[in-house]
Amino acid sequence: MAEPIVQVRNLTKRFGDFTAVDGVSFDIRQGEILGLLGPNGAGKTTSIQMLLGLITPTAGEIRIFGLPFDRHREEILGRVNFSSTYVSMPQALTVEENLRVVGKLYGMDRITSRIDDIVKRLEMEEFRTKITRKLSSGQMTRLSLAKAFLTAPKVLSLDEPTASLDPDIADKTRALIKEIRRSTGLTVLYTSHNMREMEEMSDRIIFLQRGRIVAEGTSEAIKAVYGEADLEDVFLKLARTKPRA
Amino acid sequence: MKLHRIAALLSRHLYLYKRSFPRVLEIVYWPFVDLLIWGFITLYLAQFKAALPNFVLFFLGALILWDVLFRAQQGITISFLEEIWSRNLMNLFASPLTTGEFLAATMILSVSKVLAVSCVTVLAALAFYSFNIFVLGVSLIPFILNLVIAGWCIGVLTTGLIMRYGQEVEVLAWGMVFLFQPISCVFYPLSVLPDWLQAIARLNPATHVFEGMRAVITAGTFPAHNLAWAVGLNAVYLTVLIVWFHVMFAACKDKGLLVRVGE
Missing domain, CATH: 3.40.50.300 (P-loop containing nucleotide triphosphate hydrolases)
Incomplete structure (x- = not known):
């Protein structure tokens, strides 16, 4: 075990x-x-x-x-990472900008290709460049999940x-x-x-x-x-x- | 029009004042500060009658430098508030980010804001009033750096208080710096203040910066003792406040406030 x-x-x-x-x-x-x-x-x-x-x-x-x-x-x-419905992300940034900040915060390499991968897996292509403030609650949840998976915890x-x-x-x-x-x-x-x-x-x-x-x-x-x-x-x-x- | 509905709205706002020291401060302190500042300016002008030397340099220069202090403080405090407003604090502090790194980032951001805002105010003063702050010379640069550090001190203090006491004291983000204005001697010299207030003002690094600025303008000499005081006080305050911020941060984590700030 x-x-x-x-x-x-x-x-x-x-x-x-x-x-x-x-x-x-x-x-x-x-x-x-x-x-x-x-x-x-x-x-x-x-x-x-x-x-x-x-x-x-x-x-x-x-x-x-x-x-x-x-x-x-x-x-x-x-x-370690987390995703919570009750936590948001900077509203004035786009989805991709938010993910890029997270990548830098965790000192990740190849941030762009990691974002490409996670955006594809969570079907976020259509709102990748959208301002976070304009996301629906479902899209916001997916962003939170993408943030959690991005850093390969x-x-x-x-x-x-x-x-x-x-x-x-x-x-x-x-x-x-x-x-x-x-x-x-x-x-x-x-x-x-x-x-x-x-x-x-x-x-x-x-x-x-x-x-x-x-x-x-x-x-x-x-x-x-x-x-x-x-x-x-x-x-x-x-x-x-x-x-x- | 129904009186009970108006009364309901009134009571909704008046309830806040029962438990909110910052709101009471708004009513009591700000008129008092205005009275002090304009009173001391009037005393200062009365001393010189109509013959105040270089008065344009005195006031426009002071205003531009005051904005440096204000923006340096705002750079730190507003950055923290932005994280509260966007409910992003948990994302930051559940990451490897340390408190020191957070403060360092906000300080760098604060310098960027000071540079950007200073460009605007310096160019506007030149365009509208033909006032070129650079005629004051390069000796002002170390004083400006000290104003930035004094702004950081107030910013760290304000941020720590907002973290500890939450939305209740958010108003301090815009008001805290003005608590220090009457004892910063921005628009009048230290000598205008009563003796007991001079003693307090001497403990404020910004006072030595503005005194230094006036010495540069009137005597054209480099006031090394003012700079030494400003550097010394800033070093002590910044060290103490950074330690205090770490203690406050630990206390907030202990009380579970970090995850609730902004609620």
Whole structure:
């Protein structure tokens, strides 16, 4: 079995009296897609933001590529990227200009040919030279994905990557993620509120509630444990269960 | 016309003032600053009656140099605000970009803006008022460089505050530099200020730059002591503020503010 590429141990984040993430531990192995599931406020976003170095943990350890994050931030983030529906890009720049800036930020070689490739794969040719402000929400999501794939990351965090895409583009995007994972051994941390998508994409799922892991395993194993045929029913059952004090 | 709808809109705006220090500052501070600046200018002019030497050089030169300080500060602060407005901060700080690299980029950008704006103001002064700032000589160049650094200091301070306190204090991006104007002695000499305010103004590097400019104009000599003061104060302030910015950045990451700034 492949070595864990992401190791999280007792990760905790407190904001004053509020504990957003409470002693969470998990591994993600190379080439694995780990689904992070949970209701709003469960600690998914805070966990991802700690993995991206945007929030400093109160306690616990994050190791990526075997390196402690707090001492190897630059080295790690050079090989990590993310895409989120909730993050935008400079609006006055064209799609291509935005991608070029990202390429420079990550010190990439052959930026133009990488942009050509990613634009083709995400079917972005028709709006490549368009000002970002004028993109539709679906096009904006594709730009965010292009930004994430452009730097050829080894670890990728995808926060609702298909949220505003039409079914056709969403399906192609999922296929692309799987294809890139197959060809490059990409490791993915995936969040979505679309349960069918989570089942299709994730090798393993972690269910967070009030900052704690309350279920972990393959979607089949989790469904079996909770006696439900559908992951959505498991979600509702877990989300509506009062946590132990 | 319904009064309750007008009242609703009024209350929508008045609610903001209950918790917003910068908005209160707008009401209290700016009229006070205007009064101070025009009061001191009037005192200065009254001292000389109608015989103020080289008054065109004094005022137009001061205005052009003040713009250098203002644009240097804006170059840093507006660059940061642009990232907030376009919700791009997460893209930047989840990349290998360091805080130092971010500041360095904004400082270089600030110099570019100063150069571009200075070209416009210098040429406009020449075209409309036949005022050639270069008659002041090359001795002004080290003073101008110090004004740029003083602008960076105010820019770093303002950016750190916006990062920490968010949209609430965005107005400082345009107003912060004017907080320093009365004690920068832009349009009047230090000697016009009351003694206690002179002591404060001497701690401001911009004061020494404008004092130096006036010395160049009136005496035609190079005021080395003014330059030394400006360089020394700038070195201390810039070092302290860059360290402070790093501390503030770490505090924002700890409080989770970096991902929420602009919301």
